[in-house]
Amino acid sequence: MSQILMLLVTISILSLSSSPSLAAEFQGTGNAMSRSNVCRFAPDPSYCRSVLPNQPGDIYSYGRFSLRRSLSRATRFMSLIDDQLNRKGKVAAKATLGALEDCKFLASQTIDFLLSSSRTVDATKTLSFSRAEDVQTFLSAAITNEQTCLEGLKSTASENGLSGDLFNDTKLYGVSLALFSKGWVPRRKRSRPVWQPKGSFKKFLGFRNGRLPLNMTGRARAVYNSVTTGPGRKLLQAEADAVLVSDIVTVNQDGTGNFTTINAAVAAAPNKTDGTNGYFLIYVTAGLYEEYVEIPKYKRYVMMIGDGINQTVITGNRSVVDGWTTFNSATFILSGTNFIGVNITIRNTAGPTKGQAVALRSGGDFSVFYSCSFEAYQDTLYTHSLRQFYRECDVYGTVDFIFGNAAVVLQNCNLYPRQPRKGQSNEVTAQGRTDPNQNTGTAIHGCTIRPADDLVTSNYTVKTYLGRPWKEYSRTVVMQTYIDGFLEPTGWNAWTGDFALSTLYYAEYNNTGPGSNTTNRVTWPGYHVINATDASNFTVTNFLVGEGWIGQTGVPFVGGLIA
Numbered sequence: 001m002s003q004i005l006m007l008l009v010t011i012s013i014l015s016l017s018s019s020p021s022l023a024a025e026f027q028g029t030g031n032a033m034s035r036s037n038v039c040r041f042a043p044d045p046s047y048c049r050s051v052l053p054n055q056p057g058d059i060y061s062y063g064r065f066s067l068r069r070s071l072s073r074a075t076r077f078m079s080l081i082d083d084q085l086n087r088k089g090k091v092a093a094k095a096t097l098g099a100l101e102d103c104k105f106l107a108s109q110t111i112d113f114l115l116s117s118s119r120t121v122d123a124t125k126t127l128s129f130s131r132a133e134d135v136q137t138f139l140s141a142a143i144t145n146e147q148t149c150l151e152g153l154k155s156t157a158s159e160n161g162l163s164g165d166l167f168n169d170t171k172l173y174g175v176s177l178a179l180f181s182k183g184w185v186p187r188r189k190r191s192r193p194v195w196q197p198k199g200s201f202k203k204f205l206g207f208r209n210g211r212l213p214l215n216m217t218g219r220a221r222a223v224y225n226s227v228t229t230g231p232g233r234k235l236l237q238a239e240a241d242a243v244l245v246s247d248i249v250t251v252n253q254d255g256t257g258n259f260t261t262i263n264a265a266v267a268a269a270p271n272k273t274d275g276t277n278g279y280f281l282i283y284v285t286a287g288l289y290e291e292y293v294e295i296p297k298y299k300r301y302v303m304m305i306g307d308g309i310n311q312t313v314i315t316g317n318r319s320v321v322d323g324w325t326t327f328n329s330a331t332f333i334l335s336g337t338n339f340i341g342v343n344i345t346i347r348n349t350a351g352p353t354k355g356q357a358v359a360l361r362s363g364g365d366f367s368v369f370y371s372c373s374f375e376a377y378q379d380t381l382y383t384h385s386l387r388q389f390y391r392e393c394d395v396y397g398t399v400d401f402i403f404g405n406a407a408v409v410l411q412n413c414n415l416y417p418r419q420p421r422k423g424q425s426n427e428v429t430a431q432g433r434t435d436p437n438q439n440t441g442t443a444i445h446g447c448t449i450r451p452a453d454d455l456v457t458s459n460y461t462v463k464t465y466l467g468r469p470w471k472e473y474s475r476t477v478v479m480q481t482y483i484d485g486f487l488e489p490t491g492w493n494a495w496t497g498d499f500a501l502s503t504l505y506y507a508e509y510n511n512t513g514p515g516s517n518t519t520n521r522v523t524w525p526g527y528h529v530i531n532a533t534d535a536s537n538f539t540v541t542n543f544l545v546g547e548g549w550i551g552q553t554g555v556p557f558v559g560g561l562i563a
Contacts, residue, residue, distance in 0.1 A: 430470040
């Protein structure tokens with residue numbers, strides 16, 4: 001966002017906050033309540049009372065005021081980050097500049113989220129379930145962005161007085177999320193139908209036994225012969241429910257395609273599309289692509305298809321030890337919405353001694369990965385924020401190797417703990433929910449958890465756990481999953497002392513395999529062995545509200561529990 005645009009946004013927000021019309025809004029319809037009364041719903045009631053106006057209103061007027069103030073604060077923080085970057089220039093260390101650049105990106109994204117949310121709540125008091133889910137997701141992500149920025153600054157010892165702003169902004173966003181959750185979010189509906197695609201995506205790609213073929217060359221040639229690339233045309237027109245594409249390009253390192261690098265193909269994708277004309281399809285032929293790929297937020301509805309796991313490989317080696325923040329260490333960064341990734345391996349080869357080193361960082365809303373592999377050690381798969389779905393993917397890692405604070409379901413995936421650095425233990429997950437009103441969490445559904453080959457053949461014992469609580473309200477559910485016998489009988493590991501043990505939500509449902517026995521599991525207040533009713537809350541249907549956005553991709557999924 002430009003400085004001029006930020007200034008205009010700030011002026012408009014401040015004028016709204018001080019105008020007589022806003023004061024009149026507090027006398028609107030609904031149940032009038034005092035500031036103290038409404039702040040009972042906030043995580044920090046005292047802070048809530050300090051930021052809301054001391055005059056009667058209803059939940060809607062208070063919620064709108066809080067969102068406007070949140071947007072003003074986010075815009076102010078963006079200016080502070082710009083000032084820091086301008087002062088430090090090229091003098092600061094790479095890690096410090098990287099942390100500030102991360103914060104700038106995150107602040108820009110947060111402004112987008114808060115502006116969209118504010119416009120939505122200003123327009124109505126009644127929202128559909130899916131629209132309410134959108135706003136709750138955006139506000140949840142805004143809080144996550146603040147935490148990510150703060151952690152990056154702390155990791156490089158470069159807080160520069162910004163930590164106080166981040167701390168207060170996070171609390172303010174928590175007030176907005178709490179009031180929105182109380183006022184606008186409708187009661188969740190249960191018993192939605194299980195959805196399965198009718199298969200044109202499968203037919204187009206030549207699926208066999210639910211997997212993609214390793215050699216896509218012939219298929220890709222057939223695509224060119226059978227697809228009209230004009231607006232709104234369908235793949236294989238005879239298919240009534242085919243997946244739409246707007247254009248198809250090929251990446252081939254030998255120069256016979258449209259591009260020789262993946263990033264060049266991404267740059268060619270149209271900006272800010274709404275999906276009406278379909279996906280921009282990038283076919284990446286087999287090869288080892290040593291490049292750091294980024295799908296920016298303005299590249300929407302991109303579909304990327306490779307020749308198969310271990311055939312199309314994207315690789316990098318950035319790590320925290322080598323001066324990168326965890327956030328910007330990723331080999332593949334996804335910020336654009338409605339992305340589909342199929343038949344690709346994404347690696348970070350930094351190794352077990354280099355600390356945090358991410359393969360994929362996903363902060364793209366409505367993202368879907370199918371038949372992909374993510375390979376690294378510590379912090380392999382960074383499910384940073386928003387809504388994500390993974391189907392029939394492989395994930396290899398060691399410490400906290402699936403982490404972040406998205407609303408994410410991994411379904412029919414293979415999770416492979418591998419050999420860590422000596423003295424470390426393996427944790428499959430480290431979920432980062434910091435606010436009880438965030439609609440985030442990690443659901444592992446119908447997967448397989450077994451040791452990677454190097455862990456099987458290791459010469460010393462490594463303890464492996466299902467997860468540990470990275471943040472206070474960490475939420476992870478493992479259900480209908482095969483767990484091999486190498487898992488520690490306690491199942492879950494503490495982060496430090498008794499941190500989050502009573503506020504986290506860890507649950508298991510109907511798992512199988514020698515490691516699934518819950519008899520000797522942890523006895524923390526936040527750990528549960530749940531029934532089918534509770535488990536259904538973490539399915540694609542209820543947790544992701546996924547029928548529509550996953551359904552349009554053609555990727556198969558089970559909406560409810562596996563029968």
